[in-house]
Amino acid sequence: MIAIAKPCLDGREADAVRRVIESGWITQGPEVAAFEREFCAAVGAPHACAMSNCTTALHLALLAAGVKCGDEVITVSHSYIATANSVRYCGATPVFVDVDPRTFNLNPLLVEGAVTGKTKAILCVHQIGMPCDMAQLVPLAAKHKLALIEDAACAIGSEILWNGRWEQIGKPHGDAACFSFHPRKVLSTGDGGMITTRHADWDAKFRLGRQHGMSVTDAVRHGSAQVIFENYPELGYNYRMTDVQAAIGREQLKRLPELVAGRRAMAARYRELLADVPGLGLPFEPAWARSNWQSFSVRLPAGTDQRRVMQRMLDDGIATRRGIMNAHREPAYASGCWRAGSTLTESERAQNETILLPLHPFLTEDDLRRIVRCLKAALA
CATH class of the missing domain: 3.40.640.10 (Type I PLP-dependent aspartate aminotransferase-like (Major domain))
Structure with a gap:
């Protein structure tokens, strides 16, 4: 796994x-x-x-x-x-x-x-x-x-x-x-x-x-x-x-500088390996920002069943996570304890349409290629 x-x-x-x-x-x-x-x-x-x-x-x-x-x-x-x-x-x-x-x-x-x-x-x-x-x-x-x-x-x-x-x-x-x-x-x-x-x-x-x-x-x-x-x-x-x-x-x-440098290298490698996947949204890093790449989030192509892709990858021995949650959708946040300062359309889309791929210091080149292969197969 x-x-x-x-x-x-x-x-x-x-x-x-x-x-x-x-x-x-x-x-x-x-x-x-x-x-x-x-x-x-x-x-x-x-x-x-x-x-x-x-x-x-x-x-x-x-x-x-x-x-x-x-x-x-x-x-x-x-x-x-x-x-x-x-x-x-x-x-x-x-x-x-x-x-x-x-x-x-x-x-x-x-x-x-x-x-x-x-x-x-x-x-x-x-x-x-x-x-x-x-x-x-x-x-x-x-x-x-x-x-x-x-x-x-x-x-x-x-x-x-x-x-x-x-x-x-x-x-x-x-x-x-x-x-x-x-x-x-x-x-x-x-x-x-x-x-x-x-x-x-x-x-x-x-x-x-x-x-x-x-x-x-x-x-x-x-x-x-x-x-x-x-x-x-x-x-x-x-x-x-x-x-x-x-x-x-x-x-x-x-060891923090070494850990961050390794993650940045892995994120760059993910970009290379995923560049040819039609409709897949890769992470955006503004020119004024340098992420530590704690997580690598991709937006699935339009119309993709998020849960089905994650389950297919899990069946193939690869753990993923859905897009970051939205507190206002949870039972603990029933109406009355929060207020909307704007529409939350993009927040909900991000939760529904993205998944996080594995990223940690122990991943090898073979691991990254296997993850990308499985994601491509799940999207096919």
């Missing part, structure tokens, strides 16, 4: 975990602090705060932006459901706008029409690793005095051309960017997340919020020669990363 994705882990991560276990400090501690520093350096961010996952990162980022009950947050339905859920965790209403049919990202041209007096933030998604059009979203958010949060769950290693220079997603270019380290992602810690921000006060809020609102961290209390009694000035959460996860993440960061 050719899997849709596989994490790239080996003895280096195992040795790092062993180091943590033997240290006796296995939850949020020195490894987490080191991972945060190294992550800052990797993406060019002034602040990075490790989290238990990207969903919790999004929740705290929205809270730091002041999102509360009765507010609205402009975002996309065409994303994993955690994006919209994080808005609802704050008691706010997600306002869904449609995506650009080429990039599957938030269409900046539709955002301004969705802004109301209740709008507090824009939550954009760098979908399956393809960067959003931040050059349009940043000034738009500033014009309306809105926070701009980047759901960068899939985008570690992706880049955008910013003021004539290539910069990493996560610098960040909005107010905060939130990453996932789930096994499906390019960089994995088993599970986990990170928030980067340019605001020191936001970073302080993240650190307070992730540890139950506790005023003194374990590390400070442990290192003090005096007895310290902590207090809890506000409601917090248990959103911490463990040192075991952070140690894995530190090793993963070292």
